[in-house]
Amino acid sequence: MSLLERIAHPDQAKVWYGEIPIQSRYTAGIAGERFFREIKDNGRFWGVRCPHCDLIYVPPRLYCERCFAHLEEWVEVPTTGRVHTFTVVHLDLDGNPLPEPRIVAFIQLDGTDGGLVHDLGEVDPEDVCIGMCVEAVFKDPAERRGSITDIRYFRPVC
Amino acid sequence: MKEFVYDCVYLSEEDFAQGQVLFETWKPVAHYAWDAGIAISRYLAELKAGRLVGVHCPSCGRILVPPRMFCQDCFVPTDGFVPLQDTGTVVTFSICHIRWDMVRLEHPLIPAVIAIDGASPGMGILHLLGEVDPQAVRVGMRVRAVWKPPEEREGAITDIRYFKPLE
Numbered sequence: 001m002s003l004l005e006r007i008a009h010p011d012q013a014k015v016w017y018g019e020i021p022i023q024s025r026y027t028a029g030i031a032g033e034r035f036f037r038e039i040k041d042n043g044r045f046w047g048v049r050c051p052h053c054d055l056i057y058v059p060p061r062l063y064c065e066r067c068f069a070h071l072e073e074w075v076e077v078p079t080t081g082r083v084h085t086f087t088v089v090h091l092d093l094d095g096n097p098l099p100e101p102r103i104v105a106f107i108q109l110d111g112t113d114g115g116l117v118h119d120l121g122e123v124d125p126e127d128v129c130i131g132m133c134v135e136a137v138f139k140d141p142a143e144r145r146g147s148i149t150d151i152r153y154f155r156p157v158c
Numbered sequence: 159m160k161e162f163v164y165d166c167v168y169l170s171e172e173d174f175a176q177g178q179v180l181f182e183t184w185k186p187v188a189h190y191a192w193d194a195g196i197a198i199s200r201y202l203a204e205l206k207a208g209r210l211v212g213v214h215c216p217s218c219g220r221i222l223v224p225p226r227m228f229c230q231d232c233f234v235p236t237d238g239f240v241p242l243q244d245t246g247t248v249v250t251f252s253i254c255h256i257r258w259d260m261v262r263l264e265h266p267l268i269p270a271v272i273a274i275d276g277a278s279p280g281m282g283i284l285h286l287l288g289e290v291d292p293q294a295v296r297v298g299m300r301v302r303a304v305w306k307p308p309e310e311r312e313g314a315i316t317d318i319r320y321f322k323p324l325e
Contacts, residue, residue, distance in 0.1 A: 014199035014313060020188035027169065027181045036180045146180035 031060045034074075040146040043138045047112050049073040058114030079136040080157060081109040081116075088125045101125055107134055107154050121153030133157050197225040200239060206313040208305050210242040212277045220278040242276035244303035245324065249273050249282050253292045266292050272301060272321055288320030300324040 028036055031048065038046045048060035048071045055066070058077055063070060086105035092098055103120040105128070120128060121137065134154040144150040173179050194202060197213060201224050204211045212221045213236035215229035221240050222229065229236055251270035256262055268290070273282040287295060288304065301321035311317040 014194035014202045016192040016194060018190055018192070020190065022188050023183065023185045025174070025181050025183050027179055030167070033180055040180075147182060 029062075031062050035059050036146040036148075036150075039138070039150050040141075040144045043079075043141070043144075045077045045079055045109065045136075047075050047077040047109075047114060049075055056112040056114065058109050058112045059116070077112050078110045079138075081107040081134060081154070083120070083128065083130055083132040083134060084108040084115060085130065086120065086128055088128075103128055105134075105154065116148070116151075118148070118151055119153040120155070122155040127156075195227070197227050197236075201225045202313040202315075204239075205315065205317045206311045208244075208308065208311070208317075210244055210274055210276075210303070211239045212242050212274070212281065214238050214240050221276065221281065223274050223277040223281050224283060240276070242274050244274075244305070244318075246272040246274040246282060246301055246321070248287070248295065248297055248299040248301060249280065250297060251287065251295055253295075268292055268295055270295070270301075270321070283315075285315070285318060286320040287322070289322040294323075 027033070035046055038044050045058060046060055047056045047058040049056045050064040050067065050069055050071055051073060052069050053064055053066045055064070056075060056077065057064075057071070060074065061071065084106045086103055089102040089104055090098055103123070103125055104117065105120050106115055106117050108115040118136075120134065133156065135157045137152045137155055138144070139150050139152055169179055174181060201211060210223065211225060212223035213225040214221055215232055215234060216237045217229060217232035217234040220229065220231075221242070222236065223242060225236070225239060227235060249271040251268055254263065254267045254269065268287040269284060270287050271282045271284055273280055285303075287301065300323065302324050303318045304320055304322050305311070306317050306319055
């Protein structure tokens with residue numbers, strides 16, 4: 001037995017298999033809760049405005065990240081926006097090919113200083129361009145559960 | 159400042175069950191495979207055969223258990239496996255009335271470090287004591303391994319059920 005000793009047969013190598021049980025539950029917080037409730041109940045987006053910096057945050061938050069002001073001015077914002085940046089995804093999280101490529105984009109919502117990361121739909125990957133006008137497509141109210149997936153995707157508007 | 163401070167919101171299990179709060183859940187699949195290496199692979203194979211083995215250090219001459227590729231005192235590769243007895247001496251022990259997840263146990267568990275006969279003094283393994291009144295356990299007590307029947311062994315430290323007093 002030495003440094004040069006090697007396992008000569010696979011049966012000699014012992015591998016211990018196990019599974020670590022992990023489960024997490026995420027709540028969106030006070031501002032996030034209000035944002036998702038509005039999507040679920042009314043299919044609308046809410047933002048919050050900082051009067052000092054003249055910024056409209058979407059998703060809304062409780063504090064301005066520039067001036068640390070407490071934000072209370074809630075405003076309805078459009079469900080339309082522009083593709084700020086995008087990527088075409090061909091593999092899933094495990095590295096397996098996806099049946100259809102998925103287009104993930106950051107959509108800057110019109111009239112706001114924020115936006116959402118979401119899928120683009122009803123469009124071919126080669127037709128997507130930066131600056132493209134898109135709108136949110138919501139699930140039926142009965143299917144919504146107060147989640148970002150209550151939005152099916154964003155689709156082009158011409 | 160008070161106006162900028164929100165009251166704490168404490169969420170109970172009921173709030174989630176009754177839909178008082180929106181939430182997402184995530185359950186990652188955290189499978190793992192731990193490579194036992196050369197020394198421990200042999201150790202586990204020997205356990206399956208109903209034997210305990212240690213390794214010999216050519217520098218200090220000690221017999222180490224569980225087996226390892228290096229002597230951690232001498233930084234020298236160990237040079238061979240050595241058969242050991244399945245008897246030993248309790249070095250230290252604890253009486254546990256709750257499980258790892260804080261559930262109360264009906265019968266307490268007695269984990270102990272057992273110095274194995276045939277290995278160098280103080281060289282031992284962590285295991286359970288059984289067939290003994292917890293109040294009767296003493297440091298220095300002589301014990302013997304109680305093995306699972308051969309057909310139930312799988313090459314694991316649990317192939318030894320527990321150690322019981324020799325007498």
